Amino acid sequence: MRGNIIKYPRDNIDTDVIIPGQYLKVHDYAELATHAMEGLDPDFHSKVKEGDFILSGKNFGCGSSREHAPIALSHCGIKAILALSFARIFYRNSVDGAFLLPIEIDQDAYDGISEGDEIDIDISTNEIKNITKNQTYKMKPFSDIIGKIIASGGLFKYKPDQD
């Protein structure tokens, strides 16, 4: 999976800035997407393109349980969020609906990757390659459970291994 980075070098990006409460009434995902990150970055829509990744600090997606947050980002074309850590409901929502991949990174990757860098993520080897800078970092592997839900294509397609 290859794409370019939009970097927000801060902690605690909450679901209210990802998609403000007033838009939780919007059921059309394309329209919802037009308001993604509205509370945080007015230039987001001029930057974002299909296949991009967001990189951020600790506790990404904290706050509300609104699944609208990963939905809005995924409908802008965002395929993965790379963050030092995630709030748990956002993390689960991202994989349950197969909206995007929440990828936990370490400080090296966080410091090494810059805005605009081209990145290749391989979840089979847990490696993140920075094509722009010719660097490689490790991602934190998904837990068994999360890996299986991702591999199944979401919560509703997941079936436990049969005996």
Add this chain to the structure above:
Amino acid sequence: MGKTLFEKIWESHIVVEKQNEPDLIYIDRHLVHEVTSPQAFDGLRMNNRKVRRPDLTIATMDHNVPTSDRSLPMLDETSAIQIKTLEKNCKDFGITLFDINSPNQGIVHVIGPQLGITLPGSTIVCGDSHTSTHGAFGALALGIGTSEVEHVLASQTLWLEKPKTFEIRVEGKRKNPHAVTAKDIILSIIKNIGTAGGTGTVIEYRGEGISDLSMDQRMTICNMSIEGGARAGLIAPDEKTFDYLRNRKYTPKNYESLVDSWRDDLKTDSDATFDKQFILDINDISPQVSWGTNPGMTCDVDEPIPSPDEFSNGDPNQKKGAEKALEYMDLKSGTMIEDIKIDRVFIGSCTNARLEDLIEASKVIQGQKVASNVSAMVVPGSQMVKKQAEEMGLDKIFTDANFEWREAGCSMCLGMNPDILSPGERCASTSNRNFEGRQGNGGRTHLVSPVMAAAAAIYGHFVDVRKLDLN
């Protein structure tokens, strides 16, 4: 080795358990509201599925309902559609709904306990992060997203990773319990552990400082567990819990025999261990006021706003966050909290809009008037709270002081209905989140207790309520 309360509840709800797989957990109660459920019901229809246990599923409308006169038509068309959609979904799938005209309508986390739907030892889910509130009754209560809402509607179960355990011991006694409240305890905890301090854990709140609290106060504590990043918060049930739930609308018929078993079973064994621990001494804690844009950015009412350096302890992202927060809040480090002037006061939300919150706030304002530069409102947590408060004459105390007295709902906590801040307005709010734009685009939120909010309304700026006579 002994088990924690959380482990006991978890183990008694496992439907399927396999190595290297998530546990399939049975859900005893599912609470539904208008905002996070429409896509879930659509999903059921698309796949030709029914609601597996409509009898264990209860719905209300709270997030976007107007809190003004409900005999008038709703002006916001998209909210009206969302409300109509919930009515249709509940009718189609046979789910009990407390609609906008029901005497039982209210914020889902306020009505659950009031109706006796919330029971000790049970598992409860809702498509809302503040579901953690129900943990005050010794229930394992988890906030979930819409995909999981659909999964529970269809199967009454959820695939879950077992969280870790986190003991928070609250030791000591508050010197002035009318001035230093449960809200100040939980804000102090979050200030100390941070907004991600509880990530991946279920917190059990223990100790004298917790058992001393009333049920309304315990709900305030558990409600904000999510602001510390936790999956849920729990308090072991005791006689206060059992008394609260006796003779409610949905209290089970065999309640007394259930209480007998809960009394024996629903506690952490003395030799159980937790994965993590934090201890808060409340003997000397002060009323808390948030100054920044997350609930961890909080200080004592008699302190100055910290500098980004003091706040961050050398963490560059924390420092940057504090700088950005001060800029957004239009505040300077070193400013004393009591010197901050406010424009609006909101007493409401699933954190602090229960009867006791309103009683305590009313004591501060009795016989006084809201400052001329402030507009203030009270939004009771449920129509039942509103009715009880009116029977006690609290509505008169508030309206005589020039507070608005509204109908029940989430209201200005999250800015989905017309109750929002204008850009730049500064609000003393009893809600749970001070995120940028949470109460309206450009709005500035300070999280405080109901008595602190009420006092700020009267004085037009924050005041240390320990200086007031609150008895």
